[in-house]
Amino acid sequence: MNFASARHRCGAIATFTLIGSLGAGSQAIGAEPAQPSTGLEEIVVTATKQASKISDTAAAISAISSDALGAGGIQNILDLSAAVPNLSVGDQFGVNRTFIRGVGLTSIDLGADGAVAFLQNEAVIARPAEQLTGFYDLERVEVLRGPQGTTYGRGATAGVVNLVTRKPTDQLDGYANLTIGSYSAKTFEGAIGGGLSERISARIAGKYEKRDGYGDNLFTGNAVDDRDAYAIRASLRVKASDSVVVDLVGDYFHEDDYNYAFHYFGPTVTTDQGIPARFYGGTTIFDHGGDIRNIWSREDAINQRHGSSATAIVDWKPGNFELKSVTSWRDFTRFNRDDLGVSDAYFFGQNNYNEKSTSISQEFTLSANAGGIDWLAGANYFHEKNPGSVIVPLYNIIRLLTGGNCSPDVPAAPTPCNALDNGLYNQTGEVKTDAYGIYLQGTKEIASRLKLTLGARFNKEKRQGTGFFQFDALGVLVPTDKEKSWNAVTPRLLLEYRTDGGSLVYGSVTRGFKSGVINIGSLNDVINPEYVTAFETGYKTKFLDNRATFSAAAFYYDYKDLQVGFVNASSVVQTVNAAKARNFGLELESEAKLTDQLNLDVAATYLNAKYKEFLQGDYRNNFATVDLSGNDLQNAPRYSGHLGLTYGIPVGGAGKISLRGETVFSDKVYFTEFNNADAEQGAYALLNFNARYEPIDGHWSVTAWVRNAGDKLVQANNIITAPLYASVRVGTLMPPRTYGLTVNFKL
Numbered sequence: 001m002n003f004a005s006a007r008h009r010c011g012a013i014a015t016f017t018l019i020g021s022l023g024a025g026s027q028a029i030g031a032e033p034a035q036p037s038t039g040l041e042e043i044v045v046t047a048t049k050q051a052s053k054i055s056d057t058a059a060a061i062s063a064i065s066s067d068a069l070g071a072g073g074i075q076n077i078l079d080l081s082a083a084v085p086n087l088s089v090g091d092q093f094g095v096n097r098t099f100i101r102g103v104g105l106t107s108i109d110l111g112a113d114g115a116v117a118f119l120q121n122e123a124v125i126a127r128p129a130e131q132l133t134g135f136y137d138l139e140r141v142e143v144l145r146g147p148q149g150t151t152y153g154r155g156a157t158a159g160v161v162n163l164v165t166r167k168p169t170d171q172l173d174g175y176a177n178l179t180i181g182s183y184s185a186k187t188f189e190g191a192i193g194g195g196l197s198e199r200i201s202a203r204i205a206g207k208y209e210k211r212d213g214y215g216d217n218l219f220t221g222n223a224v225d226d227r228d229a230y231a232i233r234a235s236l237r238v239k240a241s242d243s244v245v246v247d248l249v250g251d252y253f254h255e256d257d258y259n260y261a262f263h264y265f266g267p268t269v270t271t272d273q274g275i276p277a278r279f280y281g282g283t284t285i286f287d288h289g290g291d292i293r294n295i296w297s298r299e300d301a302i303n304q305r306h307g308s309s310a311t312a313i314v315d316w317k318p319g320n321f322e323l324k325s326v327t328s329w330r331d332f333t334r335f336n337r338d339d340l341g342v343s344d345a346y347f348f349g350q351n352n353y354n355e356k357s358t359s360i361s362q363e364f365t366l367s368a369n370a371g372g373i374d375w376l377a378g379a380n381y382f383h384e385k386n387p388g389s390v391i392v393p394l395y396n397i398i399r400l401l402t403g404g405n406c407s408p409d410v411p412a413a414p415t416p417c418n419a420l421d422n423g424l425y426n427q428t429g430e431v432k433t434d435a436y437g438i439y440l441q442g443t444k445e446i447a448s449r450l451k452l453t454l455g456a457r458f459n460k461e462k463r464q465g466t467g468f469f470q471f472d473a474l475g476v477l478v479p480t481d482k483e484k485s486w487n488a489v490t491p492r493l494l495l496e497y498r499t500d501g502g503s504l505v506y507g508s509v510t511r512g513f514k515s516g517v518i519n520i521g522s523l524n525d526v527i528n529p530e531y532v533t534a535f536e537t538g539y540k541t542k543f544l545d546n547r548a549t550f551s552a553a554a555f556y557y558d559y560k561d562l563q564v565g566f567v568n569a570s571s572v573v574q575t576v577n578a579a580k581a582r583n584f585g586l587e588l589e590s591e592a593k594l595t596d597q598l599n600l601d602v603a604a605t606y607l608n609a610k611y612k613e614f615l616q617g618d619y620r621n622n623f624a625t626v627d628l629s630g631n632d633l634q635n636a637p638r639y640s641g642h643l644g645l646t647y648g649i650p651v652g653g654a655g656k657i658s659l660r661g662e663t664v665f666s667d668k669v670y671f672t673e674f675n676n677a678d679a680e681q682g683a684y685a686l687l688n689f690n691a692r693y694e695p696i697d698g699h700w701s702v703t704a705w706v707r708n709a710g711d712k713l714v715q716a717n718n719i720i721t722a723p724l725y726a727s728v729r730v731g732t733l734m735p736p737r738t739y740g741l742t743v744n745f746k747l
Contacts, residue, residue: 072705090716102609102636107565147512149490181740282345321368427521429467
């Protein structure tokens with residue numbers, strides 16, 4: 001155990017020991033508090049399909065309010081790991097890879113689905129690449145940890161993230177945030193809205209971001225991981241009657257930059273001098289300073305994406321029940337280009353991703369109380385068309401395949417060096433998905449302060465893929481048409497008990513289902529669904545006159561047919577079902593208003609996630625089959641957590657200065673199932689700080705902030721590429737130290 005790891009673990013243990021002693025002694029404290037207690041404000045969440053306070057919700061759930069979102073705080077999806085226990089986020093080629101409790105998206109193939117359901121206003125965002133957008137003008141972000149098979153069905157075996165946008169109000173309100181920062185960052189976010197008539201209100205919001213790259217392509221002179229994007233959202237609320245509210249939300253976003261680059265982290269099965277780039281006379285970033293935030297590549301990291309969506313929410317509350325309808329349409333297109341050859345050499349390294357998704361979804365939920373039972377019922381339909389392609393031009397591949405024994409100067413030679421220069425690695429096709437679900441859940445008090453919840457969901461999904469796979473270097477051109485459907489029943493049992501002091505104790509058994517997969521234009525066989533049976537027990541309490549909260553959750557998962565993606569011996573992307581895996585762990589969270597000026601928020605987690613049965617070909621041993629039983633799952637740190645302190649300083653009668661510091665800690669993670677040292681990120685801790693001044697009228701504020709103050713170099717993702725590239729390591733990095741100044745104006 002290294003010193004940094006030991007220090008953070010001991011710090012977390014000491015903090016929770018203090019909190020536990022405070023909680024245990026709070027009932028015996030008879031003295032009046034020195035100052036009037038204002039207590040902590042609790043967020044009402046809806047991710048469970050029923051509105052409730054977090055302390056009253058029998059589930060492991062986190063919520064980030066609008067005050068914690070934005071510049072200097074949680075700025076995007078990637079920052080959620082700083083606030084949510086057992087959650088890690090890393091993008092791959094501009095694709096969201098969110099893991100909760102060690103389970104997430106491991107496939108690198110086109111058309112793959114994540115294990116975390118992402119929603120905006122309860123409407124599903126299907127494509128992982130689209131899930132990185134829309135992070136502005138939010139009321140809150142809700143994260144449910146653990147399988148949500150009954151209420152969400154497909155694709156929620158790890159959990160749920162729900163982005164809740166701000167809705168129009170009757171009164172005129174709005175804000176404008178102006179940020180300038182490091183890397184020439186300029187960001188504007190703002191919104192304005194109010195009542196148009198007695199029953200109609202509207203709101204329009206937007207965000208514009210532009211900054212220089214965190215690195216450079218030293219070969220072309222262009223940026224790496226820069227940002228040039230804008231988004232706009234319009235919302236309309238209609239109070240059709242005293243019991244019916246209709247919300248209409250429309251979004252558009254656009255990106256065009258050099259973001260989401262593949263960075264070269266080094267070789268695996270050979271030395272840097274032995275990779276194919278050297279065969280072509282190429283050089284790598286290690287010949288040009290070795291700073292892996294930069295790249296040295298003939299190809300720039302091109303990122304172009306845009307999308308539109310429209311959502312209609314009808315909420316009818318006649319008094320004795322509530323019926324909600326959520327209808328959504330989404331259209332998303334992206335193009336990404338990177339260089340898997342990781343050099344300036346002219347050969348088969350240009351990797352082109354094209355993806356489009358058009359989807360519609362409809363969900364109805366009904367909640368009511370009848371016969372002494374709180375009922376929750378729902379039905380949903382989802383349809384998606386997902387065409388796309390992965391195209392790699394095979395420039396100069398003959399030179400490598402023949403060991404250089406080709407004839408560049410004799411076109412009539414049997415194997416001229418340019419014989420396959422018009423050839424391709426090409427996965428092209430379309431996958432259509434139709435998914436249906438229906439569920440029923442009931443909650444009844446079966447004894448004093450003891451409630452029982454029973455529920456079940458029936459899932460039906462059909463996927464149909466058309467297209468072809470072309471790999472001219474292997475002489476392969478075959479159709480990839482296939483289709484399959486699956487049914488699954490996902491039940492739930494929950495017991496929750498309220499103690500005399502009002503604390504909540506709960507235990508649940510849940511089954512989760514992640515749909516089978518047909519990847520676009522892939523030779524891959526149809527991938528079977530994965531299933532998980534999850535056992536969880538939890539405890540939630542308030543103490544110190546509601547000035548502090550504490551929650552704990554312990555869980556055990558039994559996984560079958562876990563979906564795992566990799567590049568096989570033929571340099572083809574493949575996804576398989578790992579036979580079995582199991583996860584267990586513990587999560588502790590607390591928030592405390594230690595004084596009227598000082599707030600504490602802290603979380604600490606333990607996670608043990610391992611494969612139970614899994615045979616796989618090892619890229620380090622000529623793809624000979626090895627037994628991976630006992631290996632850690634990807635992106636599953638043994639220990640993780642955060643500690644934050646916020647201190648408010650009154651400035652006479654003029655206003656207040658708020659100071660905040662936080663540390664975010666993660667233990668070592670592996671990025672592949674092999675647990676090799678060439679694909680891991682060691683333990684690290686990040687430090688974030690901000691200072692805000694706000695006058696007493698609250699109409700404006702100014703915040704100075706710094707994130708990753710220690711400028712730690714942290715890998716967010718690491719992919720082992722194809723044998724044709726000597727299985728080199730490429731991936732993405734978390735942002736370096738960034739800082740800035742944000743001015744906020746409120747109406």
